[in-house]
Amino acid sequence: xxxxxxxxxxLGTGLMGAPMARRLLGAGFPVTVWNRDVAKAQPLAxxxxxxxxxxxxxxxxxxxxxxxxxxxxAVAQVLFASGVAEALEPGAVVVDMSSxxxxxxxxxxxxxxxHGLAHIDAPVSGxxxxxxxGTLAIMAGGEAADIDELAAVFAPMGRLxxxxxxxxxxxxxxxxxxxxxxxxAAIAEAMLMIEAGGGSPEAxxxxxxxxxxxxxxxxxxxxxxxxxxxxxxGSSNNQLKDLNAVLATAENLGLTLPLTEAVREEFAxxxxxxxxxxxxxxxxxxxxxxxxxxxxx
Amino acid sequence: xxxxxxxxxxLGTGLMGAPMARRLLGAGFPVTVWNRDVAKAQPLAxxxxxxxxxxxxxxxxxxxxxxxxxxxxAVAQVLFASGVAEALEPGAVVVDMSSxxxxxxxxxxxxxxxHGLAHIDAPVSGxxxxxxxGTLAIMAGGEAADIDELAAVFAPMGRLxxxxxxxxxxxxxxxxxxxxxxxxAAIAEAMLMIEAGGGSPEAxxxxxxxxxxxxxxxxxxxxxxxxxxxxxxGSSNNQLKDLNAVLATAENLGLTLPLTEAVREEFAxxxxxxxxxxxxxxxxxxxxxxxxxxxxx
Numbered sequence: 001x002x003x004x005x006x007x008x009x010x011l012g013t014g015l016m017g018a019p020m021a022r023r024l025l026g027a028g029f030p031v032t033v034w035n036r037d038v039a040k041a042q043p044l045a046x047x048x049x050x051x052x053x054x055x056x057x058x059x060x061x062x063x064x065x066x067x068x069x070x071x072x073x074a075v076a077q078v079l080f081a082s083g084v085a086e087a088l089e090p091g092a093v094v095v096d097m098s099s100x101x102x103x104x105x106x107x108x109x110x111x112x113x114x115h116g117l118a119h120i121d122a123p124v125s126g127x128x129x130x131x132x133x134g135t136l137a138i139m140a141g142g143e144a145a146d147i148d149e150l151a152a153v154f155a156p157m158g159r160l161x162x163x164x165x166x167x168x169x170x171x172x173x174x175x176x177x178x179x180x181x182x183x184x185a186a187i188a189e190a191m192l193m194i195e196a197g198g199g200s201p202e203a204x205x206x207x208x209x210x211x212x213x214x215x216x217x218x219x220x221x222x223x224x225x226x227x228x229x230x231x232x233x234g235s236s237n238n239q240l241k242d243l244n245a246v247l248a249t250a251e252n253l254g255l256t257l258p259l260t261e262a263v264r265e266e267f268a269x270x271x272x273x274x275x276x277x278x279x280x281x282x283x284x285x286x287x288x289x290x291x292x293x294x295x296x297x
Numbered sequence: 298x299x300x301x302x303x304x305x306x307x308l309g310t311g312l313m314g315a316p317m318a319r320r321l322l323g324a325g326f327p328v329t330v331w332n333r334d335v336a337k338a339q340p341l342a343x344x345x346x347x348x349x350x351x352x353x354x355x356x357x358x359x360x361x362x363x364x365x366x367x368x369x370x371a372v373a374q375v376l377f378a379s380g381v382a383e384a385l386e387p388g389a390v391v392v393d394m395s396s397x398x399x400x401x402x403x404x405x406x407x408x409x410x411x412h413g414l415a416h417i418d419a420p421v422s423g424x425x426x427x428x429x430x431g432t433l434a435i436m437a438g439g440e441a442a443d444i445d446e447l448a449a450v451f452a453p454m455g456r457l458x459x460x461x462x463x464x465x466x467x468x469x470x471x472x473x474x475x476x477x478x479x480x481x482a483a484i485a486e487a488m489l490m491i492e493a494g495g496g497s498p499e500a501x502x503x504x505x506x507x508x509x510x511x512x513x514x515x516x517x518x519x520x521x522x523x524x525x526x527x528x529x530x531g532s533s534n535n536q537l538k539d540l541n542a543v544l545a546t547a548e549n550l551g552l553t554l555p556l557t558e559a560v561r562e563e564f565a566x567x568x569x570x571x572x573x574x575x576x577x578x579x580x581x582x583x584x585x586x587x588x589x590x591x592x593x594x
Contacts, residue, residue: 102494125508137508141496161504164496171494172501175487179510182483182556189479189554190472193543196550197399197468199438199461204469207458211422211434213476215512246490253493256591257486257584259479262559287554294553 005029008153009062011055011078012098013041016124017068019131020097020157022047027156034058056083064153065094072100079108090116093146095153097138099123101245102167102174103252105141109166118146121166123173124158127234134158139176141168174249177242178260181280183217184239185263188284191225192291202226221281230282239280240267302326305450306359308352308375309395310338313421314365316428317394317454319344324453331355353380361450362391369397376405387413390443392450394435396420398542399464399471400549402438406463415443418463420470421455422477424531431455436473438465471546474539475557478577480514481536482560485581488522489588499523518578527579536577537564 005028010021013035024031025047032050034057035041041051052058055078059065065084069075075098079085088094094112096105096119109119120142130136136158140147147162154160163172194204205222208214224230243264250257270278270286278285302325307318310332321328322344329347331354332338338348349355352375356362362381366372372395376382385391391409393402393416406416417439427433433455437444444459451457460469491501502519505511521527540561547554567575567583575582 125505125510127509130508135507137505139501139504159507161500163491163500163504168491168494168496168500171491171496172504175491175501176505176508176510178487178490179480179483179505179512179515182486183476183480183510183512185556186476186479186483189557190475193475193547193550193552193554194460194465194468194472196552197465197546199465199468203458203460203465204436204472207436207460207469208422208434208473208476210432210456211427211473212424212513212517213422213473213480215476215480215514216509217512218476220509249494250490253490254592255490255493255588257490258563259482259556259559260486262556266555291552295551 006063006153007032007061009034009052009058009065010049010068011035011058011065011084012068013044014068015128016131018044019128020066020068020136021049023131023134023156024153025049029153032058032062054082056087059084059087062088063092064150065092067094067096067098069098071098072104074098075100075108076104080111085112085115085117088115088117091118093118093120093150095120095122095150097122097124099173099242100170102170102249105170106167109142118143119166120146120150121169122154122160123169125173125176126158130158137161137176139163139169139172141170141172142166171249174242174246177239178246180217181239181243181263181267182259183215184221184280184283185266187218187222188225188281188287191222191284192287224279224281225284230279230285232277233279233281235276236267236271236278236280236282237276240264240271243267303360303450304329304358306331306349306355306362307346307365308332308355308362308381309365310341311365312425313428315341316425317363317365317433318346320428320431320453321450322346326450329355329359351379353384356381356384359385360389361447362389364391364393364395366395368395369401371395372397372405373401377408382409382412382414385412385414388415390415390417390447392417392419392447394419394421396470396539397467399467399546402467403464406439415440416463417443417447418466419451419457420466422470422473423455427455434458434473436460436466436469438467438469439463468546471539471543474536475543477514478536478540478560478564479556480512481518481577481580482563484515484519485522485578485584488519488581489584521576521578522581527576527582529574530576530578532573533564533568533575533577533579534573537561537568540564
């Protein structure tokens with residue numbers, strides 16, 4: 001792949017994958033797409049993609065495979081049970097942009113290595129908007145040489161940072177999700193206090209923008225709390241799944257993370273109370289209910 | 298004060314007050330400055346300020362008094378025990394930009410009202426850099442008419458938002474500090490996990506910028522954690538003082554705020570362990586020590 005643009009197999013063209021594949025097509029890469037439900041891959045033909053009927057078919061002529069799938073099992077299934085690893089020529093690279101646990105990413109790296117294939121774990125943050133605009137934060141783990149070689153492939157999708165060895169991209173994504181969850185809880189607790197104290201949550205959010213409390217979460221999820229728009233977005237179920245992965249990782253590393261534990265508890269209670277499919281910013285609803293109950297005591 | 302620029306008495310020209318007064322002088326307002334330690338007021342003479350020997354003297358010809366003092370006691374002392382309230386003509390306005398508890402601000406408002414004086418509580422966020430640049434987030438509580446009338450006075454110092462009735466500015470400032478403290482803890486816990494897991498905290502911080510975890514705290518305090526520069530800045534003692542004020546306010550309002558309680562506990566332990574004069578981003582040191590102890594068990 002020294003001269004020509006490498007053929008890319010893009011496996012998993014869901015909410016995030018489709019706009020990411022579209023960015024690659026827009027940048028002139030030849031892309032073959034595949035999705036388990038082929039109806040989600042088909043529209044990319046209009047953007048110039050070849051649409052494959054199986055993951056193995058998609059991978060056959062590719063030198064780069066990108067996976068953007070739901071979880072670690074789905075990634076393992078596609079790579080090792082549907083012929084992708086066997087279809088690739090030695091020297092090809094698998095870039096897994098799904099969010100999966102760090103040890104699972106490291107295991108995939110090892111198994112692909114046995115096929116003579118390189119592996120990069122490169123999950124993203126920035127949502128569908130970032131995927132469409134090509135402004136995703138891409139957190140990469142793996143060998144620096146492999147990652148550097150693919151700089152041109154990452155560029156149309158977002159901003160790439162090499163965080164460390166295999167699994168570090170997934171570790172960074174967990175850290176990202178941990179910060180997101182805790183920041184949401186921080187803003188929800190502040191909003192609750194402002195409202196109870198007679199101030200306006202909307203004016204509060206406006207007031208503190210530009211100060212030290214400014215954040216992307218204040219901008220986006222703070223606005224959701226103000227307008228009480230809790231359609232996901234990112235569901236509380238997914239947020240709890242991420243927090244459980246963070247705390248499992250912390251436990252493996254022998255770490256105690258007090259605020260992460262506290263926010264996990266809040267999300268677990270919210271979900272036990274029916275909030276699982278509510279946007280994670282809906283943690284405000286849980287805090288409101290918790291405090292209504294406390295007052296009832 | 299309908300036509301001419303009102304004379305402003307600026308009381309308290311410390312780290313924040315001095316650059317704020319300088320912004321007002323630069324915008325062409327006549328300003329008389331006073332500071333308990335007059336040596337801190339004197340340099341403003343070079344910027345065109347009159348320097349008064351007492352707070353009462355400073356207030357005598359002013360139609361707007363701005364206070365920027367250490368705490369509620371200092372504000373009460375200056376307003377009510379050193380002749381400021383008596384020196385002002387009815388119709389003058391006192392703008393307290395200090396950070397003090399909301400009930401204390403409301404009490405000052407009432408007492409000033411008995412003198413025929415208006416009161417606005419208008420604490421700020423953005424630090425010395427924001428004070429110098431005139432980009433502070435100014436959170437105002439009080440009557441809309443009073444606040445609107447002073448729009449031109451606030452403009453050189455930063456961006457003004459009216460949050461609600463008397464005390465709401467202070468309430469918003471507490472909410473701001475609460476978000477700051479919890480976000481610091483979130484980033485510290487994530488950094489701890491990244492480092493323990495073999496990733497680079499510096500690369501992690503770079504990687505997640507531009508994603509959903511982006512914040513001013515990640516930019517500033519995250520950088521402090523990466524470069525392990527914990528000279529304050531904002532001390533952990535001050536952060537704990539703010540968190541205690543938040544939780545006292547919450548208690549008065551009958552609210553339970555789980556993450557705020559968790560982060561207060563961490564700061565209290567850090568300070569008990571000698572961290573009081575360390576920057577609040579130094580909470581990372583506490584988490585590192587806590588986890589070293591846990592492993593030693």
